[in-house]
Amino acid sequence: MHANPLSPPWLAPPADADALPAHVWPSSAVRTAEGAIAVGGVALPRLAAEFGTPLYVIDERDARDRATRTRAAFDAAAAAHGTSAVVYYASKAFLCTEAARWMVEAGLNLDVASGGELAVALAAGVEPARLGLHGNNKSLAEIDRAVGVGVGAIVIDSLIEIDRVADAADRHGRVQPVRLRINSGVHAHTHEYLATAREDQKFGIPLADAADAVAAIRARPTLRFLGLHSHIGSQIFAVEGFLEAARRLLTLHAALRAGGDVPELNLGGGFGIAYVESDAAPAIEQVADALLAAVASVCGELGIPMPRVAVEPGRTIIGPAGVTLYEVGTTKDVAVTLDEDTTAVRRYVSVDGGMSDNARPALYSADYAVALASRGSTAEPVLVRVAGKHCESGDIVVRDAYLPGDTAPGDLVAVPATGAYCFSLASNYNYLARPAVVAVRDGVARVIVRGETEADLLRRDVYASDTRASDTRAAHPAANPPQGETL
Known part of the structure; x- marks a missing residue:
């Protein structure tokens, strides 16, 4: 296939959109027989079901x-x-x-x-x-x-x-x-x-x-x-x-x-x-x-x-060991004018996280890769920009990448090399709760930093009338174990 004219010179369309380049992904990252990505012997869809998304995953x-x-x-x-x-x-x-x-x-x-x-x-x-x-x-x-x-x-x-x-x-x-x-x-x-x-x-x-x-x-x-x-x-x-x-x-x-x-x-x-x-x-x-x-x-x-x-x-040790897992919420094709007679299409894929869990693209124009994580696909790759859900035009998770053209709402996508300077720079912008950190090894997943809840955010608000606010992560209690509990 030919590169989208909006694609930067360093980014070539992949011969296989399901490929996981070994020098970018954790050493254990593989595709399962069903096509999903697994890290540390644990399929990422299982982690999403158990702990919710966004989710930091450390091999x-x-x-x-x-x-x-x-x-x-x-x-x-x-x-x-x-x-x-x-x-x-x-x-x-x-x-x-x-x-x-x-x-x-x-x-x-x-x-x-x-x-x-x-x-x-x-x-x-x-x-x-x-x-x-x-x-x-x-x-x-x-x-x-x-x-x-x-x-x-x-x-x-x-x-x-x-x-x-x-x-x-x-x-x-x-x-x-x-x-x-x-x-x-x-x-x-x-x-x-x-x-x-x-x-x-x-x-x-x-x-x-x-x-x-x-x-x-x-x-x-x-x-x-x-x-x-x-x-x-x-x-x-x-x-x-x-x-x-x-x-x-x-x-x-x-x-x-x-x-x-x-x-x-x-x-x-x-x-x-x-x-x-x-x-x-x-x-x-x-x-x-x-x-x-x-x-x-x-x-x-x-x-x-x-x-x-x-x-x-620091980065060389922990950075490649980390992956951030997101769920796709919406997709949107945007026509971009190149000159008087030519336009090109960029597809925006919006996920349930963003600059609150990875500030580096906004701070440094940092580039990242992304892959469809919940399944494999043979669809032709399309140029995408993975956007976060924050009220900022600069809230971009992955500025330029190719994903299978059938990537749709409800799919999971994974961004590799996020072990460094993502969790540590995370914020509560727009009052998003910071994600959990899950360590995976030999088929076992365990929470090493619990995810925040809305109740955690309100607990610091001195005049909040009810700190028993709804917990957006209640469906995934494993991501929020009581303090000191080991899973």
């Missing part, structure tokens, strides 16, 4: 395997150059107590960026020494709690934080290990709002000011300087930006060694994943080998020993 084994593979990749790459590596899971990508336990059991540490994320990690039983605290505006209470429980590292993001962390350490009688976040000036090849090492932005300290900041850290006896930290952005495929950031930081690292020990270099994360079939993300082994080889090369040039290397991948 537990896939997430655990990616965490283990990431740690092994950096361990091996570091060992090849005579050093060690520490992998921090970026909690902001997706966090709940169960996911935190998966990461720790795989040998990862956790990076938290707020008091709430710290609270979740502690509730999961994560040893505080395995936690790192980030943030450009940590509150005094967040700093005090982190120091008090004994987090393994706090990332200093501004000069004012040096005294704040040191004062907290004084109060608790501790020596607090810290890193210093550096704005390296490296411009990652990514969306403007995802690039976090440009000169004109809120994160970090400029390279030119770093030496004075480190001197101030070393002047406080209750602080122990671990090393420099950099994060150049997110959803990055090319490793060149990381290599340049490493070179700039190691030049400073070498100079700082004259004033004391600098045991570590933290290169952050931001490694990309495949959201659509045309994406070609490098394997994590390739990323690890390239980064450690670059660090070794620069250290050789500078005549300094290899530091311990820390990284913070």
Whole structure:
């Protein structure tokens, strides 16, 4: 078939609309004999019937395997150059107590960026020494709690934080290990709002000011300087930006060694994943080998020993393990004028979720794939735009994709690669209740974060006259187990 003229250049009509590209979908995703999609040995229509839609689905084994593979990749790459590596899971990508336990059991540490994320990690039983605290505006209470429980590292993001962390350490009688976040000036090849090492932005300290900041850290006896930290952005495929950031930081690292020990270099994360079939993300082994080889090369040039290397991948571990399941509500064909004599048709497929469960398309114009999940189809694919149900024209879940032409109301569709930055960015816009998160593994499904109800939303409204409001998820009580109940 020919591509719809409204289709972007990167999107080709699929030869098989039922295909599930392995680099985009969770490793366990397959079509059943009936044509439905199954993940973790559980058919998605069964999940919709049991838990309702929208629904976040996490392939537990896939997430655990990616965490283990990431740690092994950096361990091996570091060992090849005579050093060690520490992998921090970026909690902001997706966090709940169960996911935190998966990461720790795989040998990862956790990076938290707020008091709430710290609270979740502690509730999961994560040893505080395995936690790192980030943030450009940590509150005094967040700093005090982190120091008090004994987090393994706090990332200093501004000069004012040096005294704040040191004062907290004084109060608790501790020596607090810290890193210093550096704005390296490296411009990652990514969306403007995802690039976090440009000169004109809120994160970090400029390279030119770093030496004075480190001197101030070393002047406080209750602080122990671990090393420099950099994060150049997110959803990055090319490793060149990381290599340049490493070179700039190691030049400073070498100079700082004259004033004391600098045991570590933290290169952050931001490694990309495949959201659509045309994406070609490098394997994590390739990323690890390239980064450690670059660090070794620069250290050789500078005549300094290899530091311990820390990284913070989050999206690459949890993103591909997640799928979001929706029910189609309406379809609508819209004629779009191309020129005076030509029009093309775009089909809008509206679903029962939207920007409240996946804000990334609205925030970053992020692209996603989509597939018919409740059945197979031999119908010719048509260009679609999957829209949410919110009162915003920008409420788009999948901007450009092909679905079978017979996709209709009542069908289920699934969007892959939604394990990262979907649940964590979810909102109650238009007073939609946030979906449940269900982990699937070996044919078993279990709720790990219960879905919200209208009663949950009204419970926070001080003057609501009746918090016993109708529960839109009452037909799917399995998605809302009582607190502490395990299914």
